[in-house]
Amino acid sequence: MGVRVHLPSTVGTFLLLLTLCFVTALPQALLDKPAEEENARSPALLQRVKRGWVWNQFFVLEEYTGLEPLYIGKLHSDMDKGDGSIKYILTGEGAGSTFTIDDSTGDIHAIQRLDREVKSQYLLRAQARNRLTDRPLEPESEFIVKIQDINDNEPKFLDGPYQATVPEMSRIGTSVIQLTATDADDPTYGNSARVVYSILMGQPYFSVDAKSGLVRVSLADMDRETRENYTIVIQAKDMGGQLGGLAGTTTVNITLSDVNDNPPVFDQRLYQMSVPESAPVGSVVGRIWAKDRDVGVNAEMKYSIIDGDGRDTFDISTDSTNLFGIITVKKPLNFEHKPSYTLKVEGANTHLDPTFRHRGPFKDVTIVHVSVEDVDEPPLFDSPSYYIELPENAEIGTMVKTVSARDPDAANNTVRYSIERTSDPEKFFYIEITSGALMTVRSLDREEVGWHNITVLAMEMNNPSQIASVSVAVRVLDVNDNPPSLAHYLETFVCENAKAGQLIQTVTAVDPDEPLGGQRFYYSLAPEAANNPNFTLRDNQDNTAWILTRRGGWSHQDQTVFYLPIFVSDGEQPMQTSTSTLTIRVCSCDQDGNVMTCNAEAFSLPASLSKGALIAILACIFVLLVMILLMLSLRTHRKKPYLCDEEENVHENIVRYDDEGGGEEDTEAFDIAAMWNPREVHHPLSKMRQDMMPEIESLSRYVPQPCVIGVGGGGDSNVHSYVLAKLLEADLDPCAPPYDSLQTYAYEGEGSVAESLSSLQSGTSNADHEYDYLNDWGPRFKKLAEMYGVLETNTPSMW
Numbered sequence: 001m002g003v004r005v006h007l008p009s010t011v012g013t014f015l016l017l018l019t020l021c022f023v024t025a026l027p028q029a030l031l032d033k034p035a036e037e038e039n040a041r042s043p044a045l046l047q048r049v050k051r052g053w054v055w056n057q058f059f060v061l062e063e064y065t066g067l068e069p070l071y072i073g074k075l076h077s078d079m080d081k082g083d084g085s086i087k088y089i090l091t092g093e094g095a096g097s098t099f100t101i102d103d104s105t106g107d108i109h110a111i112q113r114l115d116r117e118v119k120s121q122y123l124l125r126a127q128a129r130n131r132l133t134d135r136p137l138e139p140e141s142e143f144i145v146k147i148q149d150i151n152d153n154e155p156k157f158l159d160g161p162y163q164a165t166v167p168e169m170s171r172i173g174t175s176v177i178q179l180t181a182t183d184a185d186d187p188t189y190g191n192s193a194r195v196v197y198s199i200l201m202g203q204p205y206f207s208v209d210a211k212s213g214l215v216r217v218s219l220a221d222m223d224r225e226t227r228e229n230y231t232i233v234i235q236a237k238d239m240g241g242q243l244g245g246l247a248g249t250t251t252v253n254i255t256l257s258d259v260n261d262n263p264p265v266f267d268q269r270l271y272q273m274s275v276p277e278s279a280p281v282g283s284v285v286g287r288i289w290a291k292d293r294d295v296g297v298n299a300e301m302k303y304s305i306i307d308g309d310g311r312d313t314f315d316i317s318t319d320s321t322n323l324f325g326i327i328t329v330k331k332p333l334n335f336e337h338k339p340s341y342t343l344k345v346e347g348a349n350t351h352l353d354p355t356f357r358h359r360g361p362f363k364d365v366t367i368v369h370v371s372v373e374d375v376d377e378p379p380l381f382d383s384p385s386y387y388i389e390l391p392e393n394a395e396i397g398t399m400v401k402t403v404s405a406r407d408p409d410a411a412n413n414t415v416r417y418s419i420e421r422t423s424d425p426e427k428f429f430y431i432e433i434t435s436g437a438l439m440t441v442r443s444l445d446r447e448e449v450g451w452h453n454i455t456v457l458a459m460e461m462n463n464p465s466q467i468a469s470v471s472v473a474v475r476v477l478d479v480n481d482n483p484p485s486l487a488h489y490l491e492t493f494v495c496e497n498a499k500a501g502q503l504i505q506t507v508t509a510v511d512p513d514e515p516l517g518g519q520r521f522y523y524s525l526a527p528e529a530a531n532n533p534n535f536t537l538r539d540n541q542d543n544t545a546w547i548l549t550r551r552g553g554w555s556h557q558d559q560t561v562f563y564l565p566i567f568v569s570d571g572e573q574p575m576q577t578s579t580s581t582l583t584i585r586v587c588s589c590d591q592d593g594n595v596m597t598c599n600a601e602a603f604s605l606p607a608s609l610s611k612g613a614l615i616a617i618l619a620c621i622f623v624l625l626v627m628i629l630l631m632l633s634l635r636t637h638r639k640k641p642y643l644c645d646e647e648e649n650v651h652e653n654i655v656r657y658d659d660e661g662g663g664e665e666d667t668e669a670f671d672i673a674a675m676w677n678p679r680e681v682h683h684p685l686s687k688m689r690q691d692m693m694p695e696i697e698s699l700s701r702y703v704p705q706p707c708v709i710g711v712g713g714g715g716d717s718n719v720h721s722y723v724l725a726k727l728l729e730a731d732l733d734p735c736a737p738p739y740d741s742l743q744t745y746a747y748e749g750e751g752s753v754a755e756s757l758s759s760l761q762s763g764t765s766n767a768d769h770e771y772d773y774l775n776d777w778g779p780r781f782k783k784l785a786e787m788y789g790v791l792e793t794n795t796p797s798m799w
Helices: 009-014 028-041 354-359 611-638 648-655 678-682 719-732 772-777 779-787
Strands: 058-061 070-074 086-092 099-101 107-110 121-130 141-148 162-167 175-178 196-201 206-208 214-217 229-237 247-257 270-276 284-291 301-307 314-318 324-329 340-349 363-373 385-391 399-402 415-419 429-431 437-440 451-460 467-477 485-487 491-495 503-510 521-525 535-539 544-549 561-570 577-589 595-597
Touching (some): 086 099, 099 121, 162 175, 175 247, 196 206, 206 229, 270 284, 284 340, 284 363, 301 314, 314 340, 324 340, 415 429, 429 451, 485 577, 503 521, 503 577, 535 561, 772 779
Parallel strands (some): 058 141, 162 247, 270 363, 385 467, 491 577
Antiparallel strands (some): 070 107, 086 121, 206 214, 284 324, 301 340, 314 324, 340 363, 399 437, 415 451, 429 437, 451 467, 503 544, 521 561, 535 544, 577 595
């Protein structure tokens, strides 16, 4: 049984007839016996498996627009008896979504619109199965459904709209831009994809090649300055441009680029400008412009002054845009000298195109008239600066220089002079206000200030705002007014083992003066040391001198220091001299002349004394000093008497009472109760009396007192009994100091370690008096101790 493929009748004239080859399959029942007989006759022959069906390709046109599903073909197996026992299954690309099959009849339909430009063919697989057992009755086979193209896509310009540029004044046929349109239809099938180009808008300026799509210039001498931008429309049509073909369009924006085909032209033939005469060099006077219809580099200009009486006074340059000419001041202006100038200026293109030289010349000329405006100018000095040399010994009031300034204006106002304060803060100079005479008012010293840079001001009398200044440099010339002196080495040494004629020091001198011929010093010993037996001086004639020994046998014990006066003079006029003293110490040196020691103590030490012994000796000395300090401290504490703080206030009142009273009968001048000892009232005989320290405390500590037991004092009925009790207690108390106000001494100084201080009996003794004890009596006796020369002091003797 053959497999039949049925195609729909709606294909019409577009249907490409295809003859399919059918394979006839005979029923297996009819072939059983012949096969058995054949097998019996030819048992050795191989058996081949027979296929139940054969597949071929299916073709279908795209873009079907019918309402019913598109019938593609029919599948049929020779095992199909028509009883519905066989089920047809379709798998592969688009199965179920794009293609369906009737599982009973095998009819295949397309249920979606097919587009060859989306997918040109589909690969499908088909199989026949037993509907009840789902067993495959035939092996699975593949077949292809190919989509045939129709002209359903118009040509497209994928990159449009386009931008293009072409130089102005281009010739006919100059290429502008290449356009290409693409058609999605099958180029191998008919004329669906054969494109033809044409121009719909843009004539007569441009044209397009029908086959290649190349846009060209079709009109000569198009001028950018007249029209710069053009828009053209290009069409691409398939089917070779025939009727019924599909078309697509695009827009091309074409810009004419500039070329230098226009010469520059000044917008004015005469420019009028003005500038003040005070304008500094480089000031802008004005600007000019040679207009050029071209743009960019083709419009760039270069300006120059080619003639005129101001070509040396003014200059011209091009601004940053290279379009305008800027006129500037080249030299200082002076209205009184020249009030106006005339300039002839040329402007020319910098980038020329040889193709358009015939349109030249590409330059133009204009006239510029510059007027100089008069302004009130400051005074003008006759020199831009002044340089003056002045000796440092110039007298006060010396005229240094006369500066001169004038008013450059026609008014010629009077000028007044002054010195700027900050330039001469120490006021060395003075300038006469009307004449400009510069004078000194202080002495000059080159060694202090070698240069004076002062600023002189000149001011118009009628207009104080107009001020000019000039620098005056005053150099102070050197005069030999400073004596030379020894430099660096004012102390040296001589070794004990030095021999006669040995060099111990090289001395040099310095002089703050700076003579023109250089320094020259002369050395000698001072007149008082001319016959020095120890040292001599040798002038080396090179501004140095040697100090030499005259003898040997130096000893530190004999003399430790020598003083050598050296006389130094310079070679300038007036000659300046000075005497400097060189200190020479005698030192102990080693064999190489290196100093070991210059101290006198080193000579009293044993030669074998080691460092350890020295340290031990110093430690012992330190311990002794500490012990002495402790002993002095203890001695000072022992000398202080024990005083009773409780009675201090009572006797302080008695000792320091200095009011003049009414005598012994006056009992109202002070409170008598304050004189009583509170302890004496309650315990008249049980305790010894302790009084306060009197004002003369340093003497009281050495006054011996007998210690007795005082008798009981009476009451406060009368003062007499109280005084007697106090007198008795004072006589018997060893700790109470003597009060002169309460005791009467028959012999002056008796009972005192100081004895008598009177000079009445001093002549009876020829012995020298010792007054060292006055140092122990306190600060009240300090003056007395100084008078007798026994004041203790720690100041060592200077002689």
